[in-house]
Amino acid sequence: MSSPLAYLMLAGGCIYLLIGGDFLVRGALALAHRLSISPVIVGLTIVAAGTSAPELLVSVHAALNGFPGIAIGNVVGSNIANALLVVGVPALIHPIVATDSRIKRQALFMVSISIMFAVMCFIGHIDQIDGWLLLGIMATGIVLTLKGHTAMPGLDLDDAEQQMQRVIGLPETRWGISALVLLGAGFLPVGAELAVAGAVEVASDLGVSEAAIGSTLIALGTSLPELSTTLIAAFRRHADIALGNVIGSNVLNILAIMGITAVLVDVPVPSIYLQRDLWVMIAGSIAITVFILRNKPITRGTGLVLCGGYAAYCAAVL
DSSP states (O other), X not given: OOHHHHHHHHHHHHHHHHHHHHHHHHHHHHHHHHTTOOHHHHIIIIIHXXXXXXXXXXXXXXXXXXXXXXXXXXXXXXXXXXXXXXHHHHHXXXXXXXXXXXXXXXXXXXXXXXXXXXXXXXXXXXXXXXXXXXXXXXXXXXXXXHTTOOOSTTOSHHHXXXXXXXXXXXXOSHHHHHHHHHHHHHHHHHHHHHHHHHHHHXXXXXXXXXXXXXXXXXXXXXXXXXXXXHHHHHHTTOTTHHHHHHHHHHHHIIIIIIHHHHHHSOBOOOHHIIIIIHHHHXXXXXXXXXXXHTTOOBOHHHHHHHHHHHHHHHHHHO
């Protein structure tokens, strides 16, 4: 395969994932609205699963096809991109201030889950036992959230209701809804296959590991939905939405994406991750949590530092 074609496959795969995830969420939301499904159920299932679908498809496809480095790289790299880039870029447009008191508990939960995941990685490869443990924690959080305890970040009642309000303008006919759902479900696996195949070739071309490509280029591609959402919110002077998106996404990436992947296949942890990437992931989570706990705004200057930190991380990896 020629080098330009590999880069086109990687870029095309990320675009397919972005479009597929958007179609699937919008179609499913429209269907839920049409059927008058509870907003809580929508938030816990359709929205959560749909927005995490690109990461899930890429990680599972990579692991099952013998590229576990891409699988774990996608999860760790996405969390790094979320903490540094998805928070940093909106802060450049409008300062971010945590206005919801519940977000403090959720941020601490994110840090705890990140540290627990890092400990699993230092113990050895992520196996089925680890996978079931991660999924068990997620299931417990969902049950508590259904009972009104808002245990799972990004999946509480208010968020679900906000998502339901966004169905305005979505297709209302059965054909329109079916088309979005089917297109989304079709685009996602195609995008995952293209992204993984392209990433393997790009890694070979650049002389770097598959894990390095997974934690940078692919992770950035699968984080585009979160980035686009927070950018729109920032332009509307609601940049604080970025914090909720990042916390919810980071928790789901570890519990759901890594959990499901590990249940299907053991995932070895590249040694470089123990020396660098996991520490960057934890540091990014702690950094935004400190701002939240201290009620300090994330200013444009801080946003510039976060974006610079992400650029430095990518440069170090590649």
